[in-house]
Amino acid sequence: METVGGFAVHEILLRLSSKDAASLACVNSKFRIWASDETLWSNFCADELDLTSPVDPFGNPTSTFKEAYKRWKESFSMYPWPLVGRSKRCWDRIKSWFLANFPEAFATLRAGASEDELTNLENQLNVKLPLPTRILYRFCDGQEFNEDDEGNTLDNWMGLIGGYIFYHQVVNVFLFPVRHVIAGTKNMLRQLDFPNRSKYIIVAASLTDCGKFFFLNCDNGQLFVGTENLTGSCKMMPCVPKSLISSMHDCDAMLLWLEEHSRRLHNGTIRVCKEGEVKYLNLFHEEPPLCTTAVTNGVKVRASAILVPELSNLLREPANYMFAYSIRISLLPEGCIINGMHFDSCQLLSRHWTIIADDVVVSNVNGEAVIGKYPLLFPGEREFVYESCSPLSSTSGSIEGSFTFVPGSLVNPKGSPFKVKVAQFPLKLPDYIF
Structure with missing residues (x-):
């Protein structure tokens, strides 16, 4: 009878949210044991974070799935929990594709930025990052750039976003790490006359001389790309349908943009190609x-x-x-x-x-x-x-x-x-x- 009762409770627990399961553990010692079952917490970790093994946000193994879940919750306690899981899944899919199809570019991806680094970015640039963008940077701090002694960028073909070549136009877009967001934004704001200088930060660009730059508007969460008229008139084009941003709660263009990029990678819409001895992600x-x-x-x-x-x-x-x-x-x-x-x-x-x-x-x-x-x-x-x-x-x-x-x-x-x-x-x- 005890076994049957325990089985029934376990089946009920599996249908509860992690928050409700944790609350139920406070009822008595028996419920605490049932609510600590590894199968239960492995399901929560898989469903909410796509975790297949008990690890903390830094990839370090933990003793149990329950402990792993606790550490994830503590590390991202300041953010909406569903948005954390969605952002993690987005990066997991991008990373898995690059690891399998373009390991050279995968090797440029940086570990996540810290809260202190993101707060420093906000203070340096006088902006407030949209929550989805902030979470995305917690999981991956853009790409590492290899530079020579003069500061010239090497390996211009490893851009996460990819590019194209025609005539003399060579484009390959990298996702900027926090330190380059700060430096790049300060440099661009000195050159450009944005209507509201405090809104925009540069989050991605081609490291070639083509002049392709992506700006995030931190006030409304939209992502923009510069046109031929960027320097003289700050003319830009939105990169994500405005209707999607306004209709989705707690979502910004950076997350939607990277999710769409991930879909195109996984369904074969865009692929890695080779130009001579150089590999790059081709956007055609x-x-x-x-x-x-x-x-x-x-x-x-x-x-x-x-x-x-x-x-x-x-x-x-x-x-x-x-x-x-x-x-x-x-x-x-x-x-x-x-x-x-x-x-x-x-x-x-x-x-x-x-x-x-x-x-x-x-x-x-x-x-x-x-x-x-x-x-x-x-x-x-x-x-x-x-x-x-x-x-x-x-x-x-x-x-x-x-x-x-x-x-x-x-x-x-x-x-x-x-x-x-x-x-x-x-x-x-x-x-x-x-």
Whole structure:
């Protein structure tokens, strides 16, 4: 009977919150024993903190799950508890992805900042950090920068947020640690004339010379990215839909931004790529609907575009939005097939683009080669990838077109030229800007 009764109480306890279970332990010694069961507290740790082993917030093992839970509660007692669990899960997912897919960048992530360091940031910059951002920094203090003796940053490709390359524009965005938030914000405020200088802190930027900066507005919790007009007119664009911030209790743009980044990492929307000997997180989408695919006569073309806020001019009338696009071309393993004939190679000769804004054709582009190159394709080889850009006087548009290929090669053609379709891909102001 005692066992049956104890089992029933245990089942009831499993349905209670951790707070209620702790209160029940005060009833008497028997309830205290039942409420100290390791299975019970391991469930609380798993459900609320995603802990699979009893460790404290610094990763040190504890004797029991109950002790681990207690230390987590004490360490984050000043914050809303659900927000602590949500922030931890966000960082856990980001860290697990980088550890598995980009360990070099994972190695740059710093341990969490202390309460004293965050309070010092607030005092130095005369701001009050939104609670979600403060908690996020408690779990991870941004990224470590390697610098030479002159203070120049090394390893510019390890940015947690990632980037893109086209022409001479090289972008790779790092998440700033607290000390760089302080130094970077003070430096930027000396250069920029923000309407309210005390609102903004710089939380992320590309360490290349491209001039891409992300600012958190500490008053309303929104995250902004600078445009081409940042220096002269402080023009910025919001990085997270305003409706999400206003509709979600105790949430700010930093948390929403990093959660969306985590989703894109885990669902394969963005991936690590290699440029020569350099690896980096590429922000060009790899999956539909923002990445389109077409196959013509064995030639496969994938295409996607991304907004380039730092080269977008919002002062023009109408505004000028810059989009970069990535084209990936490959020949399927079966080779080039035209009218039942098989060819073991084909070579690009020319291109044709139709650029559309608000459902109206604004430009038709014809020309030889792509960025001055005539890629020669062979079956099953890696994609030939090139990036270019196009301005658009609208927040919504698209590009579609075709390539002209020659079977065989340009110096030794095996047949007549043929068209290869490039499926329409969108140029659209995104909900989230990275």
